[in-house]
Amino acid sequence: MSFSDSPTLEVKDLKTYFFTKGGIARAVDGVSFSVGRGKVLGLVGESGSGKTVTGFSILGLVDEPGRIVSGEILYRGENLVSASMGRMRELRGLNISMIFQDPMMTLNPVLRIDTQMIEAIQAHEKISKDDARQRARDVLGQVGIASPDERLRAYPHQFSGGMRQRVAIAIALLNKPDLIVADEPTTALDVTIQGQILYEVQKLCSQTGTALIWITHDLSVVAGLADDICVMYAGRIVEQGSVNSVLDNPRHPYTHGLISSVPSRNRRGVPLAQIPGMAPSLLKLPKGCSFGPRCPQVTADCGIIPNISMLDKGRQLRCHNPLDALVSPKLKD
Amino acid sequence: MDPNAQKQSIVTINQISKRFVKSLDLAGRIAQRFGADIREEIVYAVDKVSLEIQDGEVVGLVGESGCGKSTLGRVVAGVHEPSDGKVLFRGQEIDSLTGQDAQAAALKIQMIFQDPMSSLNPRMRVQDIIGEAPVVHGVVDSKDITNYVEEIMLRVGLDPSYARRYPHQFSGGQRQRIGIARALAVQPDFLVCDESVAALDVSIQAQVLNLFMRLREELNLTYLFISHDLGVVEHLSDRVVIMYLGRVVEIAPTSELFADPNHPYTQALLAEVPRLETRQRKFAPVKGEIPSPIDPPSGCHFHPRCPQASARCREEIPVLREIAQKRFSACHLNS
Ligand SMILES: Nc1ncnc2c1ncn2[C@@H]1O[C@H](COP(=O)(O)OP(=O)(O)OP(=O)(O)O)[C@@H](O)[C@H]1O
Ligand SMILES: Nc1ncnc2c1ncn2[C@@H]1O[C@H](COP(=O)(O)OP(=O)(O)OP(=O)(O)O)[C@@H](O)[C@H]1O
Ligand code: SF4
Ligand SMILES: [Mg+2]
Ligand SMILES: [Mg+2]
Numbered sequence: 279m280s281f282s283d284s285p286t287l288e289v290k291d292l293k294t295y296f297f298t299k300g301g302i303a304r305a306v307d308g309v310s311f312s313v314g315r316g317k318v319l320g321l322v323g324e325s326g327s328g329k330t331v332t333g334f335s336i337l338g339l340v341d342e343p344g345r346i347v348s349g350e351i352l353y354r355g356e357n358l359v360s361a362s363m364g365r366m367r368e369l370r371g372l373n374i375s376m377i378f379q380d381p382m383m384t385l386n387p388v389l390r391i392d393t394q395m396i397e398a399i400q401a402h403e404k405i406s407k408d409d410a411r412q413r414a415r416d417v418l419g420q421v422g423i424a425s426p427d428e429r430l431r432a433y434p435h436q437f438s439g440g441m442r443q444r445v446a447i448a449i450a451l452l453n454k455p456d457l458i459v460a461d462e463p464t465t466a467l468d469v470t471i472q473g474q475i476l477y478e479v480q481k482l483c484s485q486t487g488t489a490l491i492w493i494t495h496d497l498s499v500v501a502g503l504a505d506d507i508c509v510m511y512a513g514r515i516v517e518q519g520s521v522n523s524v525l526d527n528p529r530h531p532y533t534h535g536l537i538s539s540v541p542s543r544n545r546r547g548v549p550l551a552q553i554p555g556m557a558p559s560l561l562k563l564p565k566g567c568s569f570g571p572r573c574p575q576v577t578a579d580c581g582i583i584p585n586i587s588m589l590d591k592g593r594q595l596r597c598h599n600p601l602d603a604l605v606s607p608k609l610k611d
Numbered sequence: 612m613d614p615n616a617q618k619q620s621i622v623t624i625n626q627i628s629k630r631f632v633k634s635l636d637l638a639g640r641i642a643q644r645f646g647a648d649i650r651e652e653i654v655y656a657v658d659k660v661s662l663e664i665q666d667g668e669v670v671g672l673v674g675e676s677g678c679g680k681s682t683l684g685r686v687v688a689g690v691h692e693p694s695d696g697k698v699l700f701r702g703q704e705i706d707s708l709t710g711q712d713a714q715a716a717a718l719k720i721q722m723i724f725q726d727p728m729s730s731l732n733p734r735m736r737v738q739d740i741i742g743e744a745p746v747v748h749g750v751v752d753s754k755d756i757t758n759y760v761e762e763i764m765l766r767v768g769l770d771p772s773y774a775r776r777y778p779h780q781f782s783g784g785q786r787q788r789i790g791i792a793r794a795l796a797v798q799p800d801f802l803v804c805d806e807s808v809a810a811l812d813v814s815i816q817a818q819v820l821n822l823f824m825r826l827r828e829e830l831n832l833t834y835l836f837i838s839h840d841l842g843v844v845e846h847l848s849d850r851v852v853i854m855y856l857g858r859v860v861e862i863a864p865t866s867e868l869f870a871d872p873n874h875p876y877t878q879a880l881l882a883e884v885p886r887l888e889t890r891q892r893k894f895a896p897v898k899g900e901i902p903s904p905i906d907p908p909s910g911c912h913f914h915p916r917c918p919q920a921s922a923r924c925r926e927e928i929p930v931l932r933e934i935a936q937k938r939f940s941a942c943h944l945n946s
Binding site: 469 | 641673674675676677782784785809811812813814815816817818820821824825839841842843845846847865866879880883884885886887888889890891892893894895896897901902903
């Protein structure tokens with residue numbers, strides 16, 4: 279690491295709850311992780327497990343009826359949980375940016391792409407309109423938009439879904455931020471275009487030291503891109519560690535189940551392993567370990583919520599009956 | 612031609628083209644009202660595509676975002692009229708049939724849409740979503756419908772006691788099954804599945820894929836399976852069709868395609884597939900320029916990105932020709 283040893287982002291025991299009519303939904307319930315300069319953290323997990331809400335909490339975008347109830351989000355040592363709205367606005371788009379699951383959360387349908395991109399640059403920097411346009415043009419090219427000069431003059435509706443997604447990514451990259459939270463950013467793209475975008479993102483991380491949180495359900499992308507991985511289930515991180523250790527040697531039964539359900543080359547046509555049952559409702563969580571009712575390893579102990587246990591090399595786990603360190607699902611090939 | 616063509620083919624796609632005159636959507640109309648200079652454009656979504664699908668086969672349809680996969684699927688399912696060309700069902704042109712025959716043929720091809728939430732009526736109960744069409748079309752008697760719906764729900768792994776619920780009361784994977792149940796209820800022979808598992812996380816995705824495979828066995832279904840997830844396509848399909856910018860560029864049996872891709876675009880695709888066992892890899896940028904369907908390149912649509920393009924590729928459209936048994940590719944390198 280270059281000028282500082284402290285991580286770019288440190289999240290400590292974060293709790294973000296939604297106070298709904300039906301009860302309290304503990305969407306993020308005691309989540310801790312950190313991302314260092316130039317590092318990529320993959321955040322994976324079942325739909326509804328709290329990945330997006332974790333990202334929103336970092337950006338200060340959690341809305342009623344939700345709120346951060348406790349914990350710390352330290353960006354270069356500054357606690358964002360207690361930062362003012364003004365301070366958050368200053369940071370967003372310049373130091374920290376988010377690529378949303380839905381690109382139309384970033385794009386304004388009635389404004390031309392150039393207007394939006396130039397505005398995003400000039401909001402944080404004294405720079406001439408021509409220079410800003412030049413940068414916007416370059417970044418559009420980086421995300422694989424053909425003829426960026428003409429495309430800059432287009433409106434969002436003139437783009438296909440995948441192209442809109444790429445423009446939203448371009449806007450997040452414009453100011454070379456320090457920290458990017460990317461929420462399922464490439465799900466609608468074919469792998470060649472996805473590769474182009476991952477290439478640019480990797481370059482940004484290594485050259486600028488940008489720290490990246492990559493939220494996805496695609497384990498194969500995380501495998502190729504991330505340094506570390508957090509696996510979420512029902513608001514909690516159930517397993518985290520380096521990508522190699524977690525994917526080669528999952529200890530939590532949920533992680534194991536996830537990896538086993540990825541379609542595999544040499545088992546073509548054979549039924550895929552599946553995790554039985556479905557994710558629980560946050561309003562009706564089972565007692566104890568939330569994964570209990572679906573877990574092949576479940577025992578009476580699991581009626582109590584498992585604590586985080588620290589294994590070697592920063593590996594963390596929440597399970598009463600972790601899988602043997604040697605059991606690993608057969609990886610493809 | 613295709614030696615399989617002698618065998619019974621269930622669907623024949625014959626020189627299908629689909630052009631859209633891009634009329635303005637809401638955002639466009641608003642933008643226009645605000646003084647924007649917006650014109651209509653012609654999009655060449657599907658360009659002279661031909662394909663024979665055999666009874667009982669699973670054909671995977673793969674390609675870049677915006678290359679025309681959904682459009683082709685919709686034409687096959689009768690949701691869109693083609694601009695040119697014909698779709699034959701068991702050798703008969705669907706348009707030429709009339710009355711009951713036409714209706715029967717239309718029912719035999721069903722489509723499962725990408726987003727289950729937007730294709731299920733939120734104000735209808737699941738029992739009506741599944742049971743309406745089979746009663747209307749006389750597939751079952753209305754007095755037997757409760758039992759019939761129950762049977763279909765069981766078949767797709769939904770608890771029949773949920774029959775009176777509304778779509779929003781289900782999880783993503785369950786909603787996908789409702790879409791499948793609705794399609795199955797009219798007893799189709801052929802299913803077009805458009806990105807049917809894209810929005811699902813892997814554990815639910817596995818449940819739905821297993822269901823598709825089981826139904827294929829039990830009901831002898833044929834599938835056109837649209838997906839950009841090559842892992843899923845490889846797992847499920849017998850044969851794979853690769854599209855690029857409105858045209859088919861390669862057709863091959865699955866194992867041969869993945870072992871030995873012929874077309875440079877297919878090669879580029881396979882080289883980029885992320886794999887669980889590939890760690891901390893160096894991603895590579897797309898070489899050359901990415902073309903647009905509004906203003907497609909001359910000659911081979913792939914030539915601006917193709918590492919092996921020659922002068923001929925810029926001028927002459929390569930035809931899809933047989934390069935080996937059951938293998939077709941549209942690339943000048945083969946001639
Ligand atoms: N505004 C809200 N009101 C009430 N509950 C909410 C709200 N927003 C999110 N939640 C709940 O918080 C939980 C976590 O949601 P989140 O969007 O973070 O899931 P996710 O992991 O991103 O899932 P996906 O993979 O489907 O995007 C969900 O159970 C959701 O129902
Ligand atoms: N109703 C429509 N009106 C105008 N243009 C359309 C319409 N439907 C599709 N198109 C255009 O046709 C082309 C092909 O679209 P299609 O939806 O078939 O792509 P696709 O291969 O399914 O892409 P994706 O993987 O993103 O779903 C695109 O350029 C799209 O913008
Ligand atoms: S026809 Fe030419 S440009 Fe097209 S794929 Fe083949 S070599 Fe490349
Ligand atoms: Mg999300
Ligand atoms: Mg589509």
